[in-house]
Each structure stands twice: as C-alpha cells, then as structure tokens.
Amino acid sequence: MARTLPLFPLGTVLFPAGPLALRIFEPRYVDMVSRCMREGTGFGVVLLVEGTEAGAGALTTAAVGTEARIVDFDRLEDGLLGLTCIGAGRLRIVRAWRQEDGLNVGEVTDVAADAVQPVPDDCAHLPEALRRLYRELGPLYERVTPDWQDAVWVGNRLAELAPLEPAVKQGLLELEDPLQRLRYLAPLVAIGTDLLDA
Secondary structure, eight states: OOEEEEEEEESSOOOTTOEEEEEEOSHHHHHHHHHHHHHTOOEEEEEEEESOTTSSSOOEEOSEEEEEEEEEEEEOTTSOEEEEEEEEEEEEEEEEEEOTTSOEEEEEEEOOOOOOOBOOGGGTHHHHHHHHHHTTSOGGGGGSOOOTTBHHHHHHHHHHHSOOOHHHHHHHHHOSOHHHHHHHHGGGSOTTSOTTOO
C-alpha cells in the first residue's frame, strides 16, 4: 500500500537499523522535521544519483531508500539543528515530485524486511571483526542495538561502514538476499585483521 513521505536526497546510503547524523538549516527541512516529530512519522533517505539536492533544477535519486526515524535532536554550536536518526524499513519510490517550498516528496511502498537468519559458517569471522570496529565508532552507534548472530544486521553494518562507492552500497541495499549481501562483503574482511584493513 502506497503512502506519501518527504524525501531527503543525500550522497550516502542509509541501511535499516543504521544511524545517520544530519545538520539541518534550510527552512524546508526545518519544517519537515517539525512535522515528522509532531506526527510521529519518518522521512525517506534516498541516494542522490544526478543533480544537486540544494539546486532548483531536476534531480535523480535511486528508486529504493530507507525510512529515517528521528531519535534525538539538539541545537549545534553553529546554530544549526542537529538530528540523530535511525534507519527503519526500506522503501521503494513509486513517483516523486518537488513541492513549491522546495521539499522533495514521494509516493512510496514498503519493501519487505529481510528475514532474520544466522550468520553462515563461511562468514563466521565477520561478527568478530565488526565487534572490534564497534569499540571505535563513537557515540553515533550507541543507539544501535547489536545483534551479532543475525546475518541481516551484520551485513547491513558492514555495508554502511565499508569504504565502498555509494552506488555499490545502493546495490547492497537493494539486494533481496541478505546472505548474498554478507558474502559480497566477506572478502573485504580478512580473517584475523581489523575490519576494512583488507
């Protein structure tokens, strides 16, 4: 069933259960945040493929994104609004348009969540590598509850943290098989080394 959500095109990919920090200053997004918080709704984070988000011209985004839910906000030292968001479910954009105030909006449908499943034996080194990295990630990840045994969760965290091009991360987000996502990432993490050193 389709629903309407504000869209936030970015040069990055948000994965389900992953954190996202944003600095908000444009009136259209301040209004969007106020509305989301008032109505208890989220907004869609979608990868910007072509064009500039801040410009008035046409832009192209990926067809699949992730709904972001605001979990915290504060006024930053520079006067901007700081948001902490967590990725909820994936969504598919049916159609998108730009409102008169410049806010991008989309008619979206929800993409089915990946089924929870154990990390397969051939990827057993990945949760431990991710554990080591987790100790260094800082406060943004304090709101992300670990699930070291779930192949979906481990794959999503590796995908968002790996030094990959945004288009590759987008492809990983769109994969329907979480084990395929995990096995794509597995060679990037050599057994016995710190994550992403390989």
